[in-house]
Amino acid sequence: MADYDVLVVGCGPTGLMACGELAKRGINVLGIDKKPRLDENIRTASGYCFLDQSFNNEYIKMEPAGNKTLLHYTDSGFSVEYSMPMEGIHHSHMFSDTGKHWKASTRKKPFYHLFVPNNCFKDRYAWAKKCGAKFLPETLVLRAKQTEKEVEIIARTNGKTRTLTARKLIASDGLGSRIARHLGVNRNRTPFGKGPSIEWEMNGVETPYDRGDMFFFGGKNFGGRQGALIMVPSMSGKKAYRLETLSVLPASSATELIEYFTQKGPFSSWFKHAEIIDKSAAVVDMMTPIITPYLGNVLFVGDSAAFAECLYQCATMAGYMSAVYMEEELKGKKGFEGYNEWWANHFEWIKNPKRMADYTKRVLFPRFFSVKELDFLFELSEKNPIVVDEADATPYDFTKVVMEQFIAMPEVPDALKKRMQQIIDGDMGMIATVIGQSQKA
Numbered sequence: 001m002a003d004y005d006v007l008v009v010g011c012g013p014t015g016l017m018a019c020g021e022l023a024k025r026g027i028n029v030l031g032i033d034k035k036p037r038l039d040e041n042i043r044t045a046s047g048y049c050f051l052d053q054s055f056n057n058e059y060i061k062m063e064p065a066g067n068k069t070l071l072h073y074t075d076s077g078f079s080v081e082y083s084m085p086m087e088g089i090h091h092s093h094m095f096s097d098t099g100k101h102w103k104a105s106t107r108k109k110p111f112y113h114l115f116v117p118n119n120c121f122k123d124r125y126a127w128a129k130k131c132g133a134k135f136l137p138e139t140l141v142l143r144a145k146q147t148e149k150e151v152e153i154i155a156r157t158n159g160k161t162r163t164l165t166a167r168k169l170i171a172s173d174g175l176g177s178r179i180a181r182h183l184g185v186n187r188n189r190t191p192f193g194k195g196p197s198i199e200w201e202m203n204g205v206e207t208p209y210d211r212g213d214m215f216f217f218g219g220k221n222f223g224g225r226q227g228a229l230i231m232v233p234s235m236s237g238k239k240a241y242r243l244e245t246l247s248v249l250p251a252s253s254a255t256e257l258i259e260y261f262t263q264k265g266p267f268s269s270w271f272k273h274a275e276i277i278d279k280s281a282a283v284v285d286m287m288t289p290i291i292t293p294y295l296g297n298v299l300f301v302g303d304s305a306a307f308a309e310c311l312y313q314c315a316t317m318a319g320y321m322s323a324v325y326m327e328e329e330l331k332g333k334k335g336f337e338g339y340n341e342w343w344a345n346h347f348e349w350i351k352n353p354k355r356m357a358d359y360t361k362r363v364l365f366p367r368f369f370s371v372k373e374l375d376f377l378f379e380l381s382e383k384n385p386i387v388v389d390e391a392d393a394t395p396y397d398f399t400k401v402v403m404e405q406f407i408a409m410p411e412v413p414d415a416l417k418k419r420m421q422q423i424i425d426g427d428m429g430m431i432a433t434v435i436g437q438s439q440k441a
């Protein structure tokens, strides 16, 4: 007989939710993670969350409840409690290579809300334990193999190797999933490359601009280094921001980039009195998603099967739905097929590969134009400020919204408008060409 009904490998937002929900349903589950503490986040995450709007075919309704927030997943049919209020952000900024500024603002509905990633871990871990889930931290899963009836893993805790078995396994081990790689399911995925990111959370940042996300690009900001930096407000204070690099390998270039930006670059005066309150890092490993996210007794859930990222909000949703369908599967019904259908009906890039391209356009924005063109466009937007009641700010459609604003301006030449339309319509082929061209330049 197997040691457990279900082993959950990886206790990020996906795995913690799956563990709690499985335990709540009376299923004997063990969550395993290489991290020593499962109630803490150590991976870079900006903390933005898209609420009260449709995202990946789910509409999360936010209900402030005193010092807490309730998040109701109205399509998937469950709710989670978050132990803090969330802050709505109404401004978004970009800064070009020459320091020209673009800004968009909403009057009524925020572009998105902020949360504290660490608090999500604290909340979800405490809840999962309360539901009866068991955990094995500080344990690296080295290998998984399966027979028709069960799954076996080899794991190492403090130098000691052990074998554990279960009827089923949830692989929620994130981007670059070792389990997906070892079981061969990545063979059919197209890789798009890896990039490191490091984050400094800083307090005491003195910026003259309205509180909002700020996207910096161009060699001058980083001492000629390739890459970009996004600064997202943090709930640690009114002058607190998370600075995250979008860097190229080797990872040391990320540190050099952020050091230059905060200590020597044109915006370094903002950081004169600021202190670093937290540091984290991540490697983003981009591949096409796993179209059928199961193999035998193993279900691939969350970022392990995703294109780029599920975000906490949809990783939580995937974790919940994996538990719902796992219960069916354990009863001998076709639960994994049910999860497969749900996965395809929710994450947009499964049925429509163009949505992978749309998702990346926001961070690739500066690569679509020359410095001169960006300066022209940003100067125009300073004269015609973009202020609307509400706007779709999800990564899928933000660039389309920005381009459409520019296309509507009579001063923009037709040739530039045509290029913007091509960018709106472009798929991953166009993205690959743009990246190739900017690497040659």
Ligand SMILES: Cc1cc2nc3c(=O)[nH]c(=O)nc-3n(C[C@H](O)[C@H](O)[C@H](O)COP(=O)(O)OP(=O)(O)OC[C@H]3O[C@@H](n4cnc5c(N)ncnc54)[C@H](O)[C@@H]3O)c2cc1C
Binding pocket: 009, 010, 011, 012, 013, 014, 015, 032, 033, 034, 035, 043, 044, 045, 046, 047, 048, 049, 139, 140, 141, 142, 172, 173, 174, 175, 178, 197, 244, 282, 283, 284, 301, 302, 303, 304, 309, 310, 311, 312, 313, 315
């Ligand atoms: C730079 C950056 C910014 C981001 N900003 C945001 C944001 O603002 N908002 C947002 O919602 N999301 C953001 N995300 C995305 C978000 O972090 C992920 O989508 C989310 O964490 C996915 O959850 P997951 O549980 O599927 O995977 P992960 O969070 O990656 O969790 C995987 C877990 O598996 C464990 N693990 C991996 N391999 C093994 C192994 N072999 N043995 C044992 N344990 C293992 C890891 O330790 C980890 O705990 C950001 C990501 C990056 C990189």
